[in-house]
Amino acid sequence: MDGAPGVLGGGAMTQGRAWSTGSPQPQPHRHPGLQEPAEPHAAGATPLLEADDVAQRYAGRDVLRRVSFRLAAGESLGIIGESGAGKSTLARLLMALERPSQGHVRWSGDDVNALPAAVLRARRARVQMVFQDPYSSLDPRWRVGRSITEPLHLLRMTADERQQRLHEVLAAVQLEPDAAERFPHQFSGGQRQRLAIARALATRPALIVADEPLSALDVSVQAQILVLLRDLQRREGISLVMVSHDLPAVEVLCDHALVLRHGEVVEQGPTRAVLGDPRHAYTQALLAALA
Numbered sequence: 001m002d003g004a005p006g007v008l009g010g011g012a013m014t015q016g017r018a019w020s021t022g023s024p025q026p027q028p029h030r031h032p033g034l035q036e037p038a039e040p041h042a043a044g045a046t047p048l049l050e051a052d053d054v055a056q057r058y059a060g061r062d063v064l065r066r067v068s069f070r071l072a073a074g075e076s077l078g079i080i081g082e083s084g085a086g087k088s089t090l091a092r093l094l095m096a097l098e099r100p101s102q103g104h105v106r107w108s109g110d111d112v113n114a115l116p117a118a119v120l121r122a123r124r125a126r127v128q129m130v131f132q133d134p135y136s137s138l139d140p141r142w143r144v145g146r147s148i149t150e151p152l153h154l155l156r157m158t159a160d161e162r163q164q165r166l167h168e169v170l171a172a173v174q175l176e177p178d179a180a181e182r183f184p185h186q187f188s189g190g191q192r193q194r195l196a197i198a199r200a201l202a203t204r205p206a207l208i209v210a211d212e213p214l215s216a217l218d219v220s221v222q223a224q225i226l227v228l229l230r231d232l233q234r235r236e237g238i239s240l241v242m243v244s245h246d247l248p249a250v251e252v253l254c255d256h257a258l259v260l261r262h263g264e265v266v267e268q269g270p271t272r273a274v275l276g277d278p279r280h281a282y283t284q285a286l287l288a289a290l291a
């Protein structure tokens with residue numbers, strides 16, 4: 001079932017309120033036609049994404065310690081913190097690009113590091129990443145249509161289906177169909193980031209993890225990409241984890257916020273509480289730095 005929140009687990013619907021610190025009721029961002037769960041916010045519903053006491057250690061140095069959160073399908077989380085706080089490390093762990101030294105990352109209840117390789121590979125189609133540098137997902141030697149449709153091979157789509165999906169996602173990021181024939185260097189930075197987002201959307205992911213998706217862009221282009229991400233998230237019902245030190249962007253895009261400092265969570269909860277009425281001196285200082 002394309003785009004269904006349960007696909008990460010390959011099983012039952014997994015929507016539900018699943019934020020450990022007790023969030024307000026989220027907006028019901030859903031794919032049209034998706035079956036609504038009987039109790040969308042039932043306590044105990046399996047979250048789409050869960051970090052359970054996750055830690056990471058590189059060369060004997062702890063860079064993440066005891067990070068825990070739960071994110072329900074369709075909800076969004078901003079991971080905030082200064083440079084070196086461990087944001088990208090956490091993003092890689094959430095994407096199952098590396099193993100935590102401690103704890104568990106779960107997609108729809110399943111420990112990603114305990115899944116058989118073939119199962120993990122199949123589920124990867126539903127978890128996509130957008131990077132700060134769009135060239136991380138666009139091969140400079142390939143016409144962009146090829147880069148965008150490449151993840152669709154995981155879904156065993158026919159050539160016609162891939163072509164149709166290519167046109168759909170180009171339209172979703174407001175680019176013309178003939179963009180597919182060009183090479184990445186023939187686009188502006190903002191257009192390239194749109195192409196990277198199109199690639200991430202192609203498989204109808206349940207979750208997108210975006211690591212500083214705006215920070216390489218001009219301010220005016222940042223606003224366009226921000227609006228695009230927000231609209232896509234609302235319309236497509238995709239869960240979003242956004243790593244960012246751009247607090248206003250997190251305010252616009254994210255239902256929840258998690259503040260990391262030296263690898264530890266200092267504060268987490270609904271964004272409007274964390275950024276509107278921060279409890280921790282570190283969050284207050286981050287906000288003060290903006291003023």
Ligand SMILES: Nc1ncnc2c1ncn2[C@@H]1O[C@H](COP(=O)(O)OP(=O)(O)OP(=O)(O)O)[C@@H](O)[C@H]1O
Nearest residue numbers: 058059063081082083084085086087088089090245
């Ligand atoms: N593969 C690695 N091996 C060793 N150390 C690493 C590795 N990846 C990250 N680190 C270290 O872990 C710490 C956290 O890095 P990380 O990139 O997660 O921080 P960040 O919050 O994303 O920073 P930035 O905002 O600058 O990207 C840093 O001290 C970094 O040097």
